[in-house]
Amino acid sequence: MEEIEEKIKDTVKKLFKENKIDIFIGYSEGTLPLRATPCFITKPDNIEKLVWNSYCFNNLAVYLPRFFLTQHQKKDARLPKIGILAKGCDGRSIVGLIKEHQIPRENLYIMGIPCEGMIDIKKIQDAGCKMQEVEIVGAKEKDNKIVIIDEDKKEIELKKEELLADVCMRCQYTAPVIYDVLIGEEKRKTKEEERAAIIEEFEKKPLEERWKYFQEQVSKCIRCYACRQACPNCYCKECFAEQTKPRWIGATNDISDVMFYQIGRIFHQAGRCVDCGACVRACPMGVDLRVFTYKLVKDVKEFFEYEAGVSLKEDPPLATFKSDDQQEFITEP
């Protein structure tokens, strides 16, 4: 990890020296242990702040579209050149954003980094040391182990493997598909089937049970829109959730309105979701609707043979068609 961190710093230094980038987006130490925070480097002096560890879970692609918003309106404004640290999921999100013309490829310098999976902080609670009871004052990482230091300087060792976030355990693309430079070597694991199995299991449940699960999850939602803010695909200037003409959702906490919001949000991800898990991580109430988002990923693959964020050439699935698309769902008299 430290070796990679040094390599990142060296490369960023070189990029600034060669004047290839104006801003670099990476991670720096968080204010709490077991956290890293997104960090924007604009001066070479700040490069030392950069870190790379197992808590760099934010999807950095979410910050990209805003750099190209206002400038688009002024014709001769110079667009910034942005360097970005991209894990597999960030990389796929970037591909999606380039395809949807939100960010110009030529203004990006993608620093690919093969990711070994990020840890889920909630799993530390499950692992036996409860956050409320143990004050974690520090954390170290060495050879696939996370060492947590508590108030009394007692060290608790946990295996990284057991703490990996669910999405990371089922990750298919550990390194970005497109990059300008790749730090370290790419190791690819394919676990597509495992993920599909979860969906198939849910599909087999009776209708009422599925509805009950959806209702249970949605009823926890307080509509803070954190899931939307964390999602790189949700870059709309005006979201349907806040639109007033037409007003899709009432400003209530009625479960029906919450359902409309969640269905709308998930359905907007059809053919675009890269399953980075940012929405679930951002949720303060622990709403987990990934079984639904992934259903759309699976359907798009099954119906239209398309996978989001994998190639720059293919058209987005809902912006194109084939004359022989499946239509078994059509009602015949």
Add this chain to the structure above:
Amino acid sequence: MKNVHNWEPKIVAFLCNWCSYAGADLAGVSRTQYPTNIRVIRVPCSGRVSPFYIIKTLQNGIDGVLVSGCHPGDCHYISGNLIARRKFALLKSFLEYIGIEPGRVHFSWVSAAEGARFAQIIEKVTREVKKLGPIRKIVKKI
């Protein structure tokens, strides 16, 4: 609340201006009988129908939704219905997946010459929605 015995479903039909709406018109002109449960909303093309319309309709307490457009290849705007077909394939499968009865949402192709087919489809949709009873899921209670 609602008397189950003489309850009749309300169904909203989004019909494309160029084919299905004309098909419905033909059914009327030919005096073909079909259930009176549908409320027609004329849209320029089946591609104009956003999945949000469908969810919103159900949310407002409508028991069933039908979206009908031109047959594939016959779209007035060349490919509107083909783009719509992709959207609806995903929507139909998704709504069923989250637990909304599949019989509530229907999609069909009806051309301007198919008045009889239109009547048959309305009959079928009404029959299916009637079997399911009044919608309870997702409805906003006011």
